[in-house]
Amino acid sequence: QVRLVESGGGSVQAGGSLRLSCAAFGYNIRDFCIAWFRQAPGKEREGVTHLPTGGGDNAAYADSVKGRFTISQDTVKNTVYLEMNSLKVEDTAMYYCAARSKYACDSDSWYQETKYPFWGQGTQVSVSS
16 A cells, blocks of 8 residues: 655744655655645645656756755655755645656646645645744
């Protein structure tokens, strides 16, 4: 059974950094595409970044986080990370990791939450001014 567990959230001041982790259980991350989503209070969930199978330089990012956030993976630890730098108040949200099979991995739809059957429980990120 596929299970995703996020951690690393917390409260920071604007300009600070956090690193979120998404540990995968029940499957090998090499066989899946992983994405991070976030949902702020009163807003719809939005795609933040996506790491297709194989990782590398093919990651995609929402315009709002480009240059500040970096997605990466450690295949030994079977974990995907989201490094968040220069955090802004508007980055405050619940952050979720999501996974879908590499056979369904489509870069054009990475930001569509309905494409992901597997989700973690989320980790809260709060950025204060």
